[in-house]
Amino acid sequence: MIELSQQQREIIEAPLNPMAVTACAGSGKTATAVRRLAAMRKQLNDRHGHVALLSFSNVAVDTFNRDFDALLQAEPGSKRAGGVEISTVDAFVTSNIIRPHGHLVMRCSRTPFLVHGTEPFLTNFSVWDGKRPQPTTALQPVVVKGEGLQFEVGRAKTVVDRKTATEAIKKLAGVGAYSHALGNIWALKVLMNQPLIRRALARRYPHILVDEAQDIGKLHQLILMSLQGAGAQVSLIGDVNQGIYEFSGATGAFLKQYADRDDVDVRTLETNFRSVPSIVKIANKLSGRDDKPERTEPEISSGAYYFTYKKEEKNSALKSFAALLGDAGIPADDAAVLCRSAKWADDWAGGEDDQGQGVLRHFVDSAIQRDKFGRFDEAFKLCCAGVIGLLDDNHGDLLSDLVSRSRDERSSQMLRRTLWTFVKDATAGLPSASLIADTAWQPALLLRVEAMLAMLSAEYGLKTRGNWKAKLARRKIFNRPLIQPADLVGEDVPKFRVSTVHKVKGESIRGVLYICNRSHLDEFLGGTTTEVGKIGYVALTRARDLFILGVPATNIGEFAPKLDALGFTKAGK
Template identity: 20%
Template sequence: MMTNFTLEQKDYIKSTIDGHVYLEACPGSGKTEVVAAKVAKEISNWKKDPSGIGVLSFSNSATDELKDRIGKFSTSNLKFYPHFIGTFDSFIYKYIVSPVAHKITKYAGTHDDYAIRIVESTSSIFIQTKYQYAGRGKLRANHYSYNSDSDTFSFHTGEKRYDQSLDVIKFKHWEKKDLLDTKKRFLKAGFSTYNDIELLAVEILNDVDLTGFSKNLTLRFPVIIIDECQDLGEIQLSILHKLDKFGVKLHFIGDLNQSIYGFRNCEPDNVLEFTKELGFEFYPLTKNHRSVQPIVNLCNTLVAGENVIGRTTSEINHCVVLEYLECPTEVLPTFTRLSKPYNNSVIIARGHSMLNKFNTSATKLNEVQKLALAINLFDIDDFERLEKSITLFSQYLRTLIKESVKPLSFNCPDSIDSPLRWRNFLFNALIFLVEDDLNDSTVSWKVWTGKTKLRIKEILKQSFVDDDIAVVLNSLSDCNIRSPNGLGQEGLGLSLKIVNTTTCSLRKETIHQVKGETHDVSMFVSSAGKQGGVGGNWKEWLDDPTTESARLAYVASSRPKELLIWAVKKLKPKETIQLQDIGFLVMPLD
């Protein structure tokens, strides 16, 4: 726990809570400790009960960590009430939407219970539009949201291209009426999506008839502190703008260069404009206590940032580039050697497709290959491999399920009431398959499919299979498993290019998963080219310091304390010079 605060940190801890404040914190600045100390100080001095301070973050894990840190700066008898420490979503739901939303939606409730039932976009809701759109049929009410402030619709059907097709439609009056009427029926029935909750909050704060409620909310929470403010989206900023007009004072904590949620409409320029419009007082934290200076310098180059002071070092080569010819797994032996002196080494990539190469370098797996890889990856002592195994197995079973599923819950069929029961079934079914040595990657596809075909037909007879799951998977009893075309005599391991588990037992995470973490060594893996998702290739990281691609690289590259490695496709001479000029040593592989 940090107790010897710097002058910059002390300035923020002593800052006023009677005005808008922005704590602009660089990576490794001790932000969480400083915020915890600030909150603990304000809570201990608080004299305005039953009013309280709202301290909001964007994940339960961040909330738990903040509570723990606040406790360490407080006396043993610290009581959080009347203050609120939780997620932004839970605050909006509990204190704005839940008490009065029925007055907006006209939901009649049940026995004076007006609780809203939140449904995901993957759920089967049969409230749908009267007309068809984008040539794909009628729209379910939980597949879109309406923003009354901007008079626009946003779509989240679960299919990116479908969403894009809908986004560009200029709806005619009768189409817009159809969409609005459908959404009203959905809300009136007591349902809501997570997006709807935020939009209902905007409507409530706009409603003249609810002005008294909004003023009372301001009295209840006159100060709101928001951690990771760069993750604020357009609608969330709109909510805060309305709370400001009722008198709430805001503290923003964050680093706009770490804004990497563009897909959720989180734009750092919008946050910056918000702070300028409302006259926030800026408090910078410019000392990085995590990373050595060469890593800090490189990160500043990525986003054209201000001067940040890192840890001093007498060593060289803290920033290294490793080149691969065909597949990133080629760098593993060298990476293993370089990271051996350290305890905490992590492989980072833009997305899961790149990370999957460290389990198998095979691409475009068909269904039987997914099943084989799921069984081969199954390892109850390795959470990452276990999760990947269950995911692949669920993807295979999805082809046998004749109803809609929840993709975010391991493809749990909608008719199964508990995703947990479904997950337990997947786990036990994989154990059943592994017990018959179906994880032997040395055998040929012909031998493996012969054994697997017999074993998989026995699954539904096992005691761990509940009746409703057996009904959904009834076709499992007569499914046919065939070798991939032309590969009958080839070994599974060779065909799937399975990476040796002892070679790559290190953590492998996406950029979004490591945000906020500290590593000893981080290897950031670049795709071979710019094809695919935005921000996956090293050239995109250096193209323009104002883009999200640059910010993605900034977040990933600012995780390590001692050693930053970029793994890139074989460089041309000019590219080698380009990377050397920003501080990298291009090192040959072992």
């Protein structure tokens, strides 16, 4: 059991008022939030009201659930209290607003369902961007100050004529479908048009506590403020320096502005329990904060270092990292190589050449996720997308039912189980990615998928599309395995978890190697004023004991003096 700090205790025990907690990295937001949740529930004198603790990832929600249960178990005689809900912001909005009430504003005659963009029936739903048709599901709503909603599409963020976009969105809504981004618009519309629903929700959730509040985007902000307008009290806890979702409109501004309101109780968490002092010191310099490290510097080599690497000699960089971990007594499975982008992470994990196209590509990627990375959840999602691509158009809503973890009907659960069995079983289900793709993997896939589709039709009445075999034809499939078997690599290269920084947000990792290019480094050193600067800050503050910065060999001359001045040590000195 941890001993709470005074700042943590004061937050947990504060009266039931709206609160804004700005906290530093590693400050124990998780422990504080679950205890605050329990304390709020105890204080709440309302049998029908629920206290909601919301965050932004399933990983965070799982952690909260686990810690909350552990907390209750530690209290003699207590069991999981009612009146508490822990979920993601999206799941909260979906289950409380979109699914039960969305049809009122979407004007559809069924329960609305989320589409992922890959469902074949979506080819009937496009929007003209002024030059070419684009998928309606690619529309991104952006709230523009003074102008309301604007819709952008594509990498170039082309602004689509508002009337054209609205018509396309309504057409999609007419069949009950909404994309992740559009769902929030419908939720907001329900709250704005239906005051009774708004008030009922505020009565059901009189207190809403949002973790990772720097990631609240404009539409989520409007949804929360609408509930607050109807009587709910909203509290926020977060760290603006870790706002790494600016690209999706989450600037951290809401958390900052909220703390300025007179009716909001403002608190701070300023002790870093995670990292050794030398890492906290650099984090302070980058963020302009003055957080206190709780830990003392261990005797064994720890802290913040840099070394150079060459892109074409990745293995040698990984070996150097392994050696530094060895010196610090950190096992490889408590270490990670972090990159700014998914493409880089793929490269550093020994990325595979692209194989497969269209629907077949989903199965290729599914096999790679399962066999190379052991990511079964991801493999399952991709496999579902592949199967849906082989079914008739009118099964458009199946994918969201299958992938979501929401309470589904029995038949849907059985279907999930059938597909899970297919994904897990490399001998009778999704073939092993180590098979030669064109002569062994694809033919096996075809046979096994055929058997599965026959079963889906017999057991669940799911109709297969006429040309399904053509969708699994050998297009862009080559005479080599989907993944290089480890024993073919030939060199004794240490295996590390390789990830984007975004994927490890919220985690503590003993040893971190953050691979940078020149511009990542430049922004890292510029502090937490830019998005890439914040990404570097998140990478740094994941590290408990050892943080290594990988600097391109060609840029070392320029950066070494700056890194030395910041408190880094050159590795091997």
